[in-house]
Amino acid sequence: MKSTIQVTKSSMPDFEEYIEEIKDLWDSHWLTNMGEKHKKIETSLTKYLDVSNIVLFTNGHLALESAIAAFNLTGEVITTPFTFASTTHAIVRNGVEPVFCDINTEDYTINVNKIENLITERTSAIVPVHVYGNICDVDKIDKIAKKYNLKVIYDAAHTFGVKVNGIGIGNFGNISMFSFHATKVFNTIEGGALTFKDKRLKKKLDNLKNFGITGPESIKSVGGNAKMNEFQAAMGICNLRHIDEEIEKRKKIVDRYFKNLSDIKGVKLLKAQTGIKQNYAYFPVVFDGFKKTRDNVFEELMKNNIFTRKYFYPLISDYECYKHRYNSNDTPIAKYIANRVLTLPLYADLELEDVDRICKIILK
Numbered sequence: 001m002k003s004t005i006q007v008t009k010s011s012m013p014d015f016e017e018y019i020e021e022i023k024d025l026w027d028s029h030w031l032t033n034m035g036e037k038h039k040k041i042e043t044s045l046t047k048y049l050d051v052s053n054i055v056l057f058t059n060g061h062l063a064l065e066s067a068i069a070a071f072n073l074t075g076e077v078i079t080t081p082f083t084f085a086s087t088t089h090a091i092v093r094n095g096v097e098p099v100f101c102d103i104n105t106e107d108y109t110i111n112v113n114k115i116e117n118l119i120t121e122r123t124s125a126i127v128p129v130h131v132y133g134n135i136c137d138v139d140k141i142d143k144i145a146k147k148y149n150l151k152v153i154y155d156a157a158h159t160f161g162v163k164v165n166g167i168g169i170g171n172f173g174n175i176s177m178f179s180f181h182a183t184k185v186f187n188t189i190e191g192g193a194l195t196f197k198d199k200r201l202k203k204k205l206d207n208l209k210n211f212g213i214t215g216p217e218s219i220k221s222v223g224g225n226a227k228m229n230e231f232q233a234a235m236g237i238c239n240l241r242h243i244d245e246e247i248e249k250r251k252k253i254v255d256r257y258f259k260n261l262s263d264i265k266g267v268k269l270l271k272a273q274t275g276i277k278q279n280y281a282y283f284p285v286v287f288d289g290f291k292k293t294r295d296n297v298f299e300e301l302m303k304n305n306i307f308t309r310k311y312f313y314p315l316i317s318d319y320e321c322y323k324h325r326y327n328s329n330d331t332p333i334a335k336y337i338a339n340r341v342l343t344l345p346l347y348a349d350l351e352l353e354d355v356d357r358i359c360k361i362i363l364k
């Protein structure tokens, strides 16, 4: 009986390394509210992500909700339906209306040529998503935003450590959101961050994640609670020590998948964008004109205890909670890809022999 392979496996430091890191919490009894670990990982992440400002959160989703809240956005926000539930939910939970733009056929990010047609006098922002580690056309989005005076908040949950022409991806738009969830390239168990250039945003975001508290007897604004605690931060400190090694291992796995699956009729792989330092976050395959359908491949791998994910399927506009307001045929490329995409297992410790075995089952 071959062992089970999940689509991902959370990166963890050695047990002893984590224990060593959290030991002093038993001296300080300081468990949350921006303690020493929080300060340390904040500094390290600012460096690693090559950004000027960062605010840490207990997860990526609340970070994104806070980013939208920080600008008091109203009316409509242009985004894509080819993403995780979080992106659209964050917009809706702020009382703003998502307007779905279609995606590109090659990199699955927002089609910048279709944005302007969707802009109305109610549009207040664009929330594009960097998908699978691929980045959006940040220059064109910047031009459109300037022309129409719109805010840009990137969902950068998939692009930890990605750089474009040597610049950290968290430097684009007004704010970028990173997720440090257990399943992401870098994790703090649960966790997230906002990065931004305008340092005046720091206070506002700090208040949004901590009840609007500005001093022992001063609460100036309405805020929630979305702070990263010390155990999360300690996990981040440990995981960040090994991140380059982890990404290097992911690269080897992606290279192996490419070796096995390139030039196969009906099997479309995600090409690397030029000028990008990649993070190898996901390995999506689009089955289009292959001898088996996406769902056949999914089932067959499952029979062999190999678990893949139809990520992103269904399209957000087809969700139970949204389908009465949207028609997924309005974004035909997104719909086409969602019906054919499968993300294959990818994590640092995945054995190359297992990659070969997965590919063999697919091609059989």
Ligand SMILES: *Cc1c(COP(=O)(O)O)cnc(C)c1O
Pocket: 059, 060, 061, 062, 083, 084, 086, 087, 129, 155, 157, 158, 179, 180, 181, 190, 191, 192
């Ligand atoms: C993971 C993810 C989020 C949410 O992040 P959490 O840390 O899980 O709250 C948002 N958007 C995308 C695209 C994601 O993959």
